[in-house]
Amino acid sequence: SQTIHQWPATLVQPVGSPLSLECTVEGTSNPNLYWYRQAAGRGLQLLFYSVGIGQISSEVPQNLSASRPQDRQFILSSKKLLLSDSGFYLCAWTRDGVNNSPLHFGNGTRLTVT
């Protein structure tokens, strides 16, 4: 069966510090991968998605970036965090080639920028 791992679960970082969140998927190959952000009590904002290694589509211009160094690894980064980067970050995957395939989310990382 497929599983998705996301870490860390919680993170407190000062303004201006770097960020690296990692997500890996097991049990499937060539998944579509996504990074979403959710502000407290709000909806899901798509940040990045990837249909393959090295292929990243950015949805929201900001100080965040994403990389996909391996087929089942997706990394969210920032060189300098802003207060507005606080939120709940969710990694998700779907099956490649199936437009109706549902999203499977990781447990999320709760980031607080102080």
Next chain:
Amino acid sequence: GQQVMQIPQYQHVQEGEDFTTYCNSSTTLSNIQWYKQRPGGHPVFLIQLVKSGEVKKQKRLTFQFGEAKKNSSLHITATQTTDVGTYFCAGPGSADSWGKFQFGAGTQVVVTP
């Protein structure tokens, strides 16, 4: 572009009562998905509707896809405290944004015992 609107934003329900949340799209959808996010948790896929007028049930949850495939509803009967959470609907991306999803803003459900 395509937009998915969801109402109501908040729903306070007395335990045992029924309620419905609605999802409306500005364009025809090939399918619609519903997710549930418990407080402090991550969204979990509930169901997908594909056919016009389709109705699916999961125990006390009834999901419906409109005839025009532009709206959907989730009806919960005899609400229980386990139904607490936020329910999201999501439509597929447009032809030029394959693989993306258009999420509604969600309906946050609070159940009063």
